[in-house]
Amino acid sequence: LERRQFLQLIGIGAFLTMLYGTLSFTFRGKRLIRPPGSIVEDSFIEVCIRCGACAQKCPTGAIVLATLNDGFKELGTPKIDALRGPCERIQGRCEEGALCERICPTGAIQRVSREDIKTGSAVINTDRCIAWTGGSCLVCYEVCPVRDAISLIDETRPVFRSDLCVGCGRCVYACPAQPKALTLTSDGDKRPLPQ
Amino acid sequence: MRLRAKIRTLRWVSQIAFLAVWLFLITGVVCTVILGPGFTVSEPLGVLQLILARGVVGTAFSRLSMTLVVGVALFIGVTVLLGRAFCAWSCPLGTIIDLVDRAIQKLKFKPFFSRRNLGTDRSLGILRNGMNKYAVLASALAGSALFRSPVWCSLCPIGTLCRGAIAGAELSVGAELLTVPAVGAMSLGEKRFWCRYLCPVGGFLTIVSKLNPFLKPRVSHDASHRNCGACTTLCPEGINICEEKSFARCTKCFDCYAKCPLGVIRVDFL
Numbered sequence: 001l002e003r004r005q006f007l008q009l010i011g012i013g014a015f016l017t018m019l020y021g022t023l024s025f026t027f028r029g030k031r032l033i034r035p036p037g038s039i040v041e042d043s044f045i046e047v048c049i050r051c052g053a054c055a056q057k058c059p060t061g062a063i064v065l066a067t068l069n070d071g072f073k074e075l076g077t078p079k080i081d082a083l084r085g086p087c088e089r090i091q092g093r094c095e096e097g098a099l100c101e102r103i104c105p106t107g108a109i110q111r112v113s114r115e116d117i118k119t120g121s122a123v124i125n126t127d128r129c130i131a132w133t134g135g136s137c138l139v140c141y142e143v144c145p146v147r148d149a150i151s152l153i154d155e156t157r158p159v160f161r162s163d164l165c166v167g168c169g170r171c172v173y174a175c176p177a178q179p180k181a182l183t184l185t186s187d188g189d190k191r192p193l194p195q
Numbered sequence: 196m197r198l199r200a201k202i203r204t205l206r207w208v209s210q211i212a213f214l215a216v217w218l219f220l221i222t223g224v225v226c227t228v229i230l231g232p233g234f235t236v237s238e239p240l241g242v243l244q245l246i247l248a249r250g251v252v253g254t255a256f257s258r259l260s261m262t263l264v265v266g267v268a269l270f271i272g273v274t275v276l277l278g279r280a281f282c283a284w285s286c287p288l289g290t291i292i293d294l295v296d297r298a299i300q301k302l303k304f305k306p307f308f309s310r311r312n313l314g315t316d317r318s319l320g321i322l323r324n325g326m327n328k329y330a331v332l333a334s335a336l337a338g339s340a341l342f343r344s345p346v347w348c349s350l351c352p353i354g355t356l357c358r359g360a361i362a363g364a365e366l367s368v369g370a371e372l373l374t375v376p377a378v379g380a381m382s383l384g385e386k387r388f389w390c391r392y393l394c395p396v397g398g399f400l401t402i403v404s405k406l407n408p409f410l411k412p413r414v415s416h417d418a419s420h421r422n423c424g425a426c427t428t429l430c431p432e433g434i435n436i437c438e439e440k441s442f443a444r445c446t447k448c449f450d451c452y453a454k455c456p457l458g459v460i461r462v463d464f465l
Contacts (some may be wrong), residue, residue, distance in 0.1 A: 008321060016321045016334035022348040045259070045344045046249040049241060050354065051227035052361045065358050067369030073344040075371060076358055105227060105235045105262045106245070194257060 021156040029071035031186045032079040033120045033167065034062055036089045037101040037112040043194045050076030054100040060085030062169065063100065078109075080119060082169030082184040087143045090117050090168040092143050110192050120167035120186040124160050128181035140171035140182060162188055202453045206283065210290040217287045218360040225287055225357055226348070227266065237266030240335065240399045244345035247336055270402055278407040279400045282390055283431070283448035288353045288378065289390060295379045296386040308385040309428075323385070325444070328398035335395050339439075347395060351377045387431035390446070397446075404443040411442045412451050416460045426451040426460065436460055 007185035031041065035054055038044050055063040055078050062085040066074040080087055088094055092114050096102065096161070101111045122140075141158050144150045149164040150171065167189065172182040226238040242263045246254045254260050274281065278426050299306065307313050308323060335347035338380050348354055352374040359372060381388035390397050412426075414437050426436040429451050432444045436451050452460050 005324065005326050008324060009326050009333070012327060012330035013333040013337070016331060017337045017341065020334065020338035021342055023349070024342045024344065024346065041433055042343070043249075046253075047245065049227050049237070049263070050345065050348050050358075051224045051229070052358055053223060053227070053229050055361055058225055065361060068371045069369045072346075072349050075341070075349040075369075076354060102232065103229070105229055105266075107257060138422075 023072040027068060027072035029066075029069065031072060032066060032070055032074060032077070033082075033184055033186045034189070034191070035078055035080060035100045035102070035109055035167075036043075036087060036117040036119050038078075038108045038119075038191055039108060039110060039194045040191045044077070044108050045073050047106050047194060048077045048089060049106050051105065052076070052078070052161075052166070053103045053105065054078045054109060057098050057103050058085075058100065059094060059098045060088055062087045078182070080169060082172035084173075086170040086173045087119065087168045090114065090119070090166050110195060112192060116190065116192075118166050118188065118190040120184055120189045121162040121165040122160055122167065122171050122182050122184055123162070123187075124158065125183070126157075126180050128179060129158070129176050130177050130181070132181075137176060139174050139176055143170045143174045145170060197460075199453050202449050206212040206448060209284045210293065213285040214287050217357055223357065223361065224354055225285075226351075226354055227263075235262055236269050237263050237267035238396060239267045239270055239403075240332070240396050241345060241348055242267050244335060244339035244347060244398075247340040248343050248345055274400050274403045275406045276409060276441070278404045278410060278445055278447050279397065280410075280447040281400060282394075282397055284445035286353065286390075286396075287356055288375070289387075291356070292379065292382055292387055292389060293343055295382045299382060299386075304383070306334045306383060306385050323392060325392060327392050328401075332395035351372060351396075352389075353396065365397055387389070391432055393421070402442050405441060407443070409464060410447055411445065411463055412436050412449070412460050413463050415461055421457075423455075423457070425456050429454050 034044065037048065048096075050065075052065055055065050058144055062080050062082065063078045064081045064084060066077050066079050070079065089099065101109045126132040136156070138152070139159070141150045141152060145168065146164055146166055149161055149166070150158050151161070153159055167184060167186075169184045172180060172184045175182045217223065223229070226241045228236045230236065245263075249257070308319070313319060331347075338346035350371065355371050356375055359375075378389045385391070422435075422437045424435065428434055430436075431448060431450065432446060434442070434444060449462060452462050
């Protein structure tokens with residue numbers, strides 16, 4: 001190893017390391033909605049191997065892989081996109097072989113009991129909601145699997161309780177308004193500690 | 196004699212089959228292939244980054260260590276047996292680069308560094324230095340430990356290509372997809388430029404391949420070879436078969452064996 005080569009190795013290595021740092025701090029997205037059983041976010045970033053197996057096997061296609069738009073560190077990790085499909089794991093409807101917690105090879109997604117799952121919560125924008133703007137629509141109320149998470153005012157207009165909502169995204173997926181009146185957020189998500 | 200003529204075809208078949216499997220059939224990430232519950236084959240650089248991001252102690256007491264260390268051992272075992280054969284025979288990005296190189300050749304475009312004025316230009320030596328891939332490798336490991344995430348995985352063109360395949364027709368990949376055409380464009384400089392000078396996975400496998408004793412090209416002792424330098428040009432890694440000692444860089448593509456103008460190169464199994 002010549003002196004010049006060694007200096008080149010150190011120089012380029014240091015430059016790239018700084019580049020990764022810059023990218024990590026520049027591209028920081030909002031918090032993502034993770035598959036049910038995903039461990040706490042900081043550990044998730046460290047443990048997820050970005051293999052995409054959970055996204056491949058997800059029966060409803062609800063899991064997609066994060067891109068650079070979601071953040072540099074998050075890139076390649078799984079997130080739930082309720083516009084693609086709802087998460088049926090929360091209802092216990094995923095088959096054994098399709099469970100993301102079983103598929104995950106690194107334990108970034110862990111086994112949780114159904115009652116403990118909370119991936120986030122749905123938020124309503126009443127300006128876009130058909131029922132709130134004078135129309136007639138009860139789709140979200142009808143598809144919601146959680147008792148009392150959506151209730152009705154005057155038997156027509158839906159209101160959401162974010163503490164009861166588990167964040168499955170069924171209502172978001174089904175919402176017929178264009179653009180959607182409902183969005184899924186990671187607000188209030190409960191995540192296990194890594195084992 | 197017949198094998199000599201067929202070897203490139205065989206390699207194309209293997210490369211295209213692997214590419215089709217990764218991109219269309221399995222549509223997974225080649226870095227971690229799940230063969231069954233708790234049984235994976237994992238590319239070592241990715242796992243090394245995770246271990247550094249999580250911390251060595253943290254990893255040792257997690258599920259990560261159990262499944263993945265076995266997977267890495269398998270990958271390293273194959274590399275000890277077959278050297279860097281992964282690069283030439285199955286890497287999906289390598290196949291894309293080979294296709295680009297072939298197109299460049301068909302279009303009769305002369306890559307920049309094989310032109311007389313640029314190929315010998317010493318000031319461009321910094322770009323064409325085999326050490327650069329170790330700089331990329333070292334920074335990937337340092338960056339993972341410092342910024343607590345597998346930083347290289349975020350940029351890796353191999354991973355990006357595979358993730359693009361998972362996303363399928365809807366192609367939910369962002370700006371990172373640009374790394375794939377960028378790597379392809381490097382072939383305008385020299386064939387397999389990315390693999391030869393920059394790929395940290397190739398760099399890691401080169402280090403492991405120092406242990407590989409098999410399948411090394413040799414020049415027949417009885418042949419009155421002239422050290423003509425043809426193999427250096429043929430080899431995607433730029434190895435001079437007549438002078439090389441270690442062959443850790445060799446990707447086992449056997450282009451030298453197939454195309455040596457004097458026909459004096461043979462491949463020793465042991």
